[in-house]
Amino acid sequence: MKKFLKWTGIVLLSLVLIVLLTAWYFSSSFNNKFEKVYSLKPAPVSIPTDSASIARGKVLSVGCAGCHGPDLGGKVFFDDPNIGVLPSSNLTRAVGSETEGYTDEDFVRAMRHGLNKKGNPLMVMPSESIGELSDQDLGCLIAYMKSLPPIDRKFEKRHFTFMSQVLAGAGMFGNLFPYDIIEHDKRKNLNAPPIGNSPEYGEYIVRSHGCKGCHAANFGGGKSPDPVSPPVPNISASGNAGKWTKEQFVSFFKTGKTPDGRLPNPQFMPWEGLGALPDVEIESVYNYIQSLPPAAKQQ
Numbered sequence: 213m214k215k216f217l218k219w220t221g222i223v224l225l226s227l228v229l230i231v232l233l234t235a236w237y238f239s240s241s242f243n244n245k246f247e248k249v250y251s252l253k254p255a256p257v258s259i260p261t262d263s264a265s266i267a268r269g270k271v272l273s274v275g276c277a278g279c280h281g282p283d284l285g286g287k288v289f290f291d292d293p294n295i296g297v298l299p300s301s302n303l304t305r306a307v308g309s310e311t312e313g314y315t316d317e318d319f320v321r322a323m324r325h326g327l328n329k330k331g332n333p334l335m336v337m338p339s340e341s342i343g344e345l346s347d348q349d350l351g352c353l354i355a356y357m358k359s360l361p362p363i364d365r366k367f368e369k370r371h372f373t374f375m376s377q378v379l380a381g382a383g384m385f386g387n388l389f390p391y392d393i394i395e396h397d398k399r400k401n402l403n404a405p406p407i408g409n410s411p412e413y414g415e416y417i418v419r420s421h422g423c424k425g426c427h428a429a430n431f432g433g434g435k436s437p438d439p440v441s442p443p444v445p446n447i448s449a450s451g452n453a454g455k456w457t458k459e460q461f462v463s464f465f466k467t468g469k470t471p472d473g474r475l476p477n478p479q480f481m482p483w484e485g486l487g488a489l490p491d492v493e494i495e496s497v498y499n500y501i502q503s504l505p506p507a508a509k510q511q
Contacts, residue, residue, distance in 0.1 A: 238381030239374060245389055249331040254320040255400030259351045259358070269356025272349060275421060275485025276303070278478065279336075285363030286310075289336070296372030298335070306362035319354045324399045326391035333391040340390040341422030346404035349420070409492045414500025417493055421485060432507025441480045450506035461498040462491050 260266075273284065279300045281287040286302035286309070302309035310328065311318075318329045326339035345353065372380070380388060387393055405412040418424065426444045427433050433444035433451065447453040456464070460471045465487035469475055478484060486494055 414496035
């Protein structure tokens with residue numbers, strides 16, 4: 213009996229050690245990711261200075277406000293005692309901010325490739341979609357950011373609970389570092405179709421706004437990649453939103469209200485970014501989605 217208990221204890225202790233070592237490995241993998249340095253010189257993008265281009269950049273920046281705040285001076289992206297605290301970057305290049313001293317090249321590196329000035333990968337920075345902006349639109353967006361007055365705003369430093377570090381390192385929160393999934397060699401000399409309500413232009417808007425990241429490639433929705441978000445609706449021709457008229461589709465993005473009066477949470481459905489665009493560009497998104505085969509309905 214003593215021999216059995218002895219070996220049982222050894223086995224249990226071994227299992228505990230394996231679990232602890234595995235947890236340490238995943239936690240370390242996650243934390244080490246922030247310290248990696250990648251050497252990448254982005255392809256140059258011309259940054260305009262005229263008022264019309266800056267105005268276009270202001271329109272394109274509305275989608276950034278959901279994470280970086282209405283004035284792009286940064287905000288606490290999330291603060292959850294079970295996960296940790298993550299502030300978003302202050303994009304106004306204020307003294308002491310993450311973007312202080314950013315050059316045009318640094319902004320392009322961050323937006324197109326998901327790397328900061330030092331070459332460290334950025335966490336939950338949607339460069340995989342924003343980086344799809346045409347050179348012209350990206351130039352306008354950067355021009356607008358450079359025009360912003362510096363905002364002095366300080367935040368608590370980024371930190372995560374040990375359990376959230378383990379889960380993140382194990383991939384339970386999806387891919388948190390877009391640098392790993394971007395085809396960097398293709399991020400140069402990007403052009404957009406002529407502005408209009410064509411499906412081709414709509415595909416460009418969808419791509420650069422990351423719509424398929426949540427709604428899936430066929431717009432059929434399903435389980436959200438974000439563990440705290442509700443299921444994503446089917447907005448293809450087979451879903452409820454696919455039955456909306458073009459006018460109702462545009463109205464939703466302008467008001468945030470569905471035809472039946474519902475007000476989706478902008479935290480999970482960031483309609484403001486698309487809603488800031490001219491009607492004709494929103495119509496192009498509708499026409500693009502309607503041009504695709506309807507997604508199979510969820511069982």
